[in-house]
Amino acid sequence: MAEEVILLDFSPSPFAMKARIALREKGVHFDLREEEILSNKSPLLLQMNPVHKKIPVLIHNGKPVCESNIIVQYIDETWGPESPLLPSDPYERACARFWADYVDKKIFPAGQAAWLSTGEDQEAAKKEFIKGFKTLNGCSIEEECPKLVGWAKRCMQRESVAKSLPDQHKVYDLMSEFRKKLQAQ
Amino acid sequence: MAEEVILLDFSPSPFAMKARIALREKGVHFDLREEEILSNKSPLLLQMNPVHKKIPVLIHNGKPVCESNIIVQYIDETWGPESPLLPSDPYERACARFWADYVDKKIFPAGQAAWLSTGEDQEAAKKEFIKGFKTLNGCSIEEECPKLVGWAKRCMQRESVAKSLPDQHKVYDLMSEFRKKLQAQ
Numbered sequence: 001m002a003e004e005v006i007l008l009d010f011s012p013s014p015f016a017m018k019a020r021i022a023l024r025e026k027g028v029h030f031d032l033r034e035e036e037i038l039s040n041k042s043p044l045l046l047q048m049n050p051v052h053k054k055i056p057v058l059i060h061n062g063k064p065v066c067e068s069n070i071i072v073q074y075i076d077e078t079w080g081p082e083s084p085l086l087p088s089d090p091y092e093r094a095c096a097r098f099w100a101d102y103v104d105k106k107i108f109p110a111g112q113a114a115w116l117s118t119g120e121d122q123e124a125a126k127k128e129f130i131k132g133f134k135t136l137n138g139c140s141i142e143e144e145c146p147k148l149v150g151w152a153k154r155c156m157q158r159e160s161v162a163k164s165l166p167d168q169h170k171v172y173d174l175m176s177e178f179r180k181k182l183q184a185q
Numbered sequence: 186m187a188e189e190v191i192l193l194d195f196s197p198s199p200f201a202m203k204a205r206i207a208l209r210e211k212g213v214h215f216d217l218r219e220e221e222i223l224s225n226k227s228p229l230l231l232q233m234n235p236v237h238k239k240i241p242v243l244i245h246n247g248k249p250v251c252e253s254n255i256i257v258q259y260i261d262e263t264w265g266p267e268s269p270l271l272p273s274d275p276y277e278r279a280c281a282r283f284w285a286d287y288v289d290k291k292i293f294p295a296g297q298a299a300w301l302s303t304g305e306d307q308e309a310a311k312k313e314f315i316k317g318f319k320t321l322n323g324c325s326i327e328e329e330c331p332k333l334v335g336w337a338k339r340c341m342q343r344e345s346v347a348k349s350l351p352d353q354h355k356v357y358d359l360m361s362e363f364r365k366k367l368q369a370q
Binding site for chain 2: 051060063065066067070071073074077078090091093094097098101102135
């Protein structure tokens, strides 16, 4: 039986990017379906992720997997054992999971707050965002976090990553529009 | 070489309970160290979890593992393969991870808000808490969520669980004291 793999996606989402990269690292052919997440969620999304109603959702032969880090682990455990996404050693695997969790809990919320707030709140959120990156870097973005920037540059040389990231100008325009909508409310 | 397994703990914490249960399910001998988490964190805790400064922390032969769900997976992958904590099927494993993540993201924060807030905020948080449990139950606590309560009762019959949960009256007294401190600030 041919496998059916569908990814309910929203191109600017960093959570969806993780799922795209993981599928491409494993060489899995998939049907990418862009959701109108800000205005008009599809009936398929609401049916497949009734709890959170969020992308990304991976649908494998009709069965949904939700939450980006859980999707990445599912992909890793289901396809291509010859190209593992996580280290083979349980301790190193725990460390990789810790930092993935850290980005979701600390970096993403601070970045979102810095983008969507104004004035003093925005200044505080920016500081929190930079502090988050400094921790991730392990010491003290180009100048402040050189190890992290080096790692990101090496990632961008991989086809799985380059193909999975949206154009930065498009993301900027879309997020600007989203911010205006929120501030008009 | 003898293994050294230390758990930095705080008995009322549901996150720490997960780690205790997992270690006992696997029959791992460990040194349980209670932290004064509300008033006086130990130098060992600050050294072993400098990022979040939170319990639980599992220290295995001197190396720390942080974040309860990551600790549970590390325990599962390190000890006792004959008594796995997660299902063997990758899809069922993804589902188990989804609901563990759901409890951390939805149930715990709503419960904490219901406990620490007052007046209208508390009423709203209580509703959110019950809503979270209803979703976890899959349909519509004793009367409202019978499947979930049945599962919890079966869990309590296991020694690993019964030994890992603190006395409910002690937890109530401690949390009451904590709430008073917060409200006096």
